[in-house]
Amino acid sequence: MKLLPILAAVGLATAQTAAPYTDAKSGITFSAYVDATSGYFFGISTPANSTGGTDFIATIGGKGTGYSGASLGGGMLNKLLILAWPNGQNIVSSFRKAAQYGSPAVATGTFTQTPIANGTYVNSTHWTYTFLCGKCIQTDGTTFKATDAQPAIGFALNANAPAQKASASASVSKHTAQGQVKLSLKAAQHKDFEVWRTWAKREETFIA
Ligand code: HEM
Ligand SMILES: *[C@@H]1O[C@H](CO)[C@@H](O)[C@H](O)[C@H]1NC(C)=O
Ligand SMILES: *[C@@H]1O[C@H](CO)[C@@H](O)[C@H](O)[C@H]1NC(C)=O
Ligand SMILES: *[C@@H]1O[C@H](CO)[C@@H](O)[C@H](O)[C@H]1NC(C)=O
DSSP, X not given: OTHHHHHHHHHHHHOBOOEEEEOTTTOOEXXXXXXXXXXXXXXXXXXXXXXXXXXXXXXXXXXXXXXXXXXXXXXXXXXXXXXEEEETTEEEEEEEEOSSSSSOEEOOSSOEEEEBGGGOEEOSSEEEXXXXXXXXXXXXXXXXXXXXXXXXEEEEEESSOOTTTTOTTOOOOOOSEEEEEEOOTTTTEETXXXXXXXXXXXXXXXXX
C-alpha cells in the first residue's frame, strides 16, 4: 500500500515536456527537451512544411563528458537511436539499434548525419552536436512519422564517457537516466530550415 505514492511519483517524473530552444552558436531553433539538472538536451528542427519529409536538423548534447542518446521511435528496442559524446574538442556520434537490452550495435541504413560546424562544439561546461539528420524519418516503424503531431522521443544519458571514447562504435554502459518526452513537430517547423540545411557539411573529425 505504501508503494502506491512511489509509483505515482515515478510516473510524474517521466511526464517530461518540450520547449523552444535556440542553439547559442548557430542560432538554429529547435523544439527540444532540456533537462536542467543533468544538462541533457535533444531537439529537432524541421521544414516549414514537414509533411512527407524525411529530414530534420537535430541537436544533442549535455554537461560534462558523458554520453547522451535519443530514440527516434520513443522506446529503446528496435528503434533508431542516436548516440553521441565528446572526445576532447570533437564529438563522436553514431546511429545505433538494439533488439534486446544491452549496448546497442551501430546501425547502418539510408540515414545519415552531416554536422553543422558552428552548432558543434565543446565549451567549459557543455558539449553540443548539431547535424542534418538525413532520411532519419523512416517508414518501417523504427522512427516517428512526419505526420505525427507529438511523437514520443526517447532520451538516455550517462555522466560517464564510454571507455573507448575515440571510437564511434564503442560499447557503452547502461544509462543512469532514461525516459520519453513528446516533441511537437509543429513547434519544430521553421521557415529558415532550407537555409540551415545548407550549413551541414561533411567533416570527418566529428564522426569517427
Ligand atoms: C549497456 C547499454 C544499455 C542497457 C543495458 C540498456 C538497458 C535498458 C533497459 C533495461 C531499459 C528499460 C528501462 C529500465 O529498466 O531501466 C532501457 C530503456 C531505454 N533505453 Fe537503454 N540500455 C542501454 C543503452 C542505451 C542507449 C545507448 C540508448 C540511446 C542511444 C538507450 C535508450 C533507451 C531508451 C530511450 C529507453 C526507454 C525509456 C522509456 O521508455 O521510458 N539505451 N534501456
Ligand atoms: C553559422 O554558420 C553559417 C555558415 O556555415 C553562417 O551562415 C551562420 O551565420 C552562422 N551562425 C551564426 C550565428 O554566426
Ligand atoms: C505540404 O507538403 C505536402 C506533401 O509534400 C503537400 O501535400 C501539402 O499540400 C503541403 N502543404 C502546404 C501548406 O504547402
Ligand atoms: C556552453 O554551451 C552550452 C550549450 O550551448 C550553453 O548552454 C552554455 O551556457 C555554454 N557555457 C559557457 C560557459 O559558455
